[in-house]
Amino acid sequence: MSSHDSGADESGHHLPAVEDWPKGYGEASWWPIVTAAGAVGMYLGAGLFVLAFGEEPLFLPIFGPFVFVLGVGLFLIGLYGWTYHAFVSHYWSRAASGDGKYRWGMVLFLTTDLGTFGAIFSYYFWVRLLEWPPVELPQLLSSLVLINTGLLVISSLTMHVAHLRLRGGNRRRYLIWLGATQILGTLFLGGQLLEYYEFVVAEGFTLASGFYFSAFYGLTGLHGLHVVLGLILIGIVLLRSVAGQYSPDRDVSVTTVAMYWHFVDAVWILLVAAIYAGAAVT
Template sequence: MTVADDSGEEHGHHLPAVEDWPRGFGEASWWPFVTALGGAGIYVGAALFLLATGQQPIVDPMLGPVVFVGAVGLFLAGLYGWVYHAFVKAFWSSDGHGSSGLRWGMVLFLGSEIATFGAGFVYYFFIRVGTWGTEEFPELLGSLVLINTALLVLSSFTLHWGHVELRKGNRRNFLVGLAATLLLGIVFIGGQVYEYYEFIQHEGFTLESGIFGSAFYALTGLHGLHVSMGAVLIAIVFIRALYGQYTAERHTSVTTVSMYWHFVDAVWIFLVVVLYVGAEVSL
């Protein structure tokens, strides 16, 4: 993303992307490429993990987890660099140039996310038409998923409230809203990890539990990855907010991160209805 040019030496912060990388790349940034490479590596790690399972594993069982963890690290590093140069550096621009472009950039990014999740749901609907056994299903629609859903929905309200308070000039309430949203997001992630633990250890419901098992963990895992990424973004916004880098007139990154978080919230509701409630109805 392109933001208004500014001097790193003048404000004492990190140099812009064009000075971080070899000359000759103009205004281009390598951070989106690094982030995309890490995201692709996550899928490669998952594929290697699957190739290591079964009666005749094709690759070493440790290869998949190692690639996955390394890819997550690369993805987060690229995301940090991308967010820093797209948003943090933009804070020092006095004219606010690029705010509209950043918002539209997030809209386009969410469009690609809709396509990603849409492909996953199309896969689920396709296999749902066929015949599958239900005897291996655990009780999906329990109190844990209901509480987790309520927490995630609540986090959208706290984020929206905090954003509204910022535009009113109330910095204290803005910080409270951000902190509450971040806490709720972390608790949601912990709840999903605990749900996986219960299903795998106590119910014997794993990735290999038929086609429904693979679809369940693929879709919920993909969503969990997006919530984790959203929590990282909110944490960055929260740290910046502590330094007073947002005002009622300058809050572009708050807007774009809010758009992402509300999208993740909406996807989870749809996922619960289709996957959790749908499986219970089939029983």
């Protein structure tokens, strides 16, 4: 969208940045900056929460969750604005095709996201080089983990089938398979919360229980946040689909969300191999 006087789209909705700024860089939008600021708040809140434990805590335990919740709120607001600005506002008037830049944008996002996971994975493998196991570990590779893994793998398959049904022009089956993906992802998230409950409440394993558990909760917690974000994105796509949007030649949002969900699935498989099954190898 180029600069214009009204600062509003065709539907009369105000967009956050209509000036071509910085000059020469095409469409301008503040939403990615808002979303990034929210992500920073989430990471900062998690860090403050960790620093609130130990022999000499640096902060009160309430600070971390407070900052984290603010970060989540800002992140979701930015995500909504970004999604609306990029995909929704001109859907009915924009010509089909020409959306390859959004697909490559998702590829770049996922590539940078690998760096975040890679940093915590590096910490975990560094811990593995020390005396192992650092503490007595609980039964990690349980039936709950296996069921959760099955749910997420199946959800990735249902997402793929949904996309194929959309491209084949079968909207009814597309909606069914997409809804199944949402349900399976929600069940997975519930299973992960149940696992946390068993570890923290029933067995007393927390972030302060040793190096392994700081890596365990860091990796699984970060992945859980990605699952939450994925469910929000799938929910947005599902609502837009019910409203009659998307067709075989207008599916860029479905494509990018599917890419993200497959990424979440692949990362979970790596997590199971490394910190669940791998932790049992002495």
